[in-house]
Amino acid sequence: MSDRVNAESLLPGAEEPVVQFEHVGMRYGLGPEVLSDVSFQIAPRSFQFLTGPSGAGKTTLLRLILLAVRPTRGLVSVFGEEVSGISSEALTGLRRRMGVVFQDFRLLDHLTTYENVALPLRVQGRAETSYRAEVVELLRWVGLGERMHVLPPLLSGGEKQRAAIARALIARPELLLADEPTGNVDPGLGRRLLRLFIELNRLGTSVLIATHDFALMDLVDARRLVLGDGRLAVQS
């Protein structure tokens, strides 16, 4: 990974965007268009918010980047690769370069916090001993050092949130997507989680946070992608 970053930094102007949408439209089945004519780019090592009222299509946009759904029209490129007709191997490769924090966490209830956080490394086929130190260190950093053997149903909302974030970070993704990551926590914890994302961004990860919490967005001077009526406006 470090090789690629170095090679890119020699030619900063030629860096390709991490995510690129060109005139993307999206509808589910025969329903109305959730997104229409959306175009934007996410540059490497950038930090931005995605906002808009509930039902404006934030989650759909994140699902498009995650390649969980395909656009009805337009082009979506992730890490420079156009995703229509992508093979399942390439899809897995792209997903391994992303980390995602879901609004509803999506922790696996039958696995311990430790196992949940270790999941992205485990699915790469790595031996448990090879990542144990990393996982424990990250768990301690997000304040879950004492909770690593607990099953998710026994965690509080804030603890689940942090476990979900730790799972998104453990594989050191190049792109971090977070859907309402501060939705379930008090404003104080929300600010601390935001600082965590900023810290990550400083280490080189592109960050996209979907939220409608204006107080949170006002804390950082970052680009805002505003969705409304299925269209996207960019506020720098």
Next chain:
Amino acid sequence: MGEVGPPPRSVAAHGATEPALPLTLRRNAPLVPTDSAASRALAAVIAILTFLAALCAGAAEIVASSADQWQGTVAQEVTIQIRPSPARDIEADVGRAAAMARAAPGIAAARVFTKQEAERLLEPWLGSGLDLTDLPVPRLITLKLGRSPEPDLKALRASLTEALPGIASLDDHALWLQRLSTMANTFVGIGVGIVALVLVATGLAVVFATRGAMAGNREVVEVLHFVGADDDFIARAFQRRFFRLGLRGGVIGASLALAAFALAGIVARNWRSGPAGDEIEALFGTFQVGWRGYASVILIGVIASVVTGIVSRLTVRRFLA
């Protein structure tokens, strides 16, 4: 959680030290939840099917080995029958036929049944205490066949009919042997067919169970996809879970079948001491599941678990595609 400190080394670079972990920490639990009511039911179905298939294989094996025993004993013997004829001296004919048989290559021994012995053979049909002296009772010579040189029954039969035309005939039980082997083969064929059917049924049950498990674990599958698992990894996780279920069912079913054979063996041995036991043994041979029988029972258990694993993997791959 306090203020956010500097990020851990692990996020920036690989950590080196091995931190102490609580001993109770579970670290590599199966990715697909196990031990639901559905999995227990599937293990029970596999156990029952394996048990039935193993019983079938064992029964076929008993028939096959009994038929082998019969054929072995029957095929080692041939009989010469000498019909009485009013114009001839039957004792001379018997002596001549016996001499010819002894001189023939590959005949290990020839035993001439005396007139009294021949009459006694008729007792079961005619009753005892009858005077059979006036009846034209045929006489028998039984020949034991040796292994080498190969006995040439065709030549012996030809020379007998030439020397004693219409009087001596050679019976090599070929018709009996053929019927016996046809019957035994039919039984074995039916057994193999039933075992195959049962394995197919196991496979189909696993297909349904896998599809149910996939639907029930849709959330798990989706999360695994999002954290970067490929289809093969997910298929392997399901395969591992179902192979374990199949193994459990197979082991239970095969053990029950082995126990059933052992029990039946003990019961049969106790029976054999009674008068009915002799008849049963004469009819069905000794009740013995040889090592081949036990091996096929174990093999069926193994095949059932392997089939379970492979079928579930294929089903998952198809489901994900």
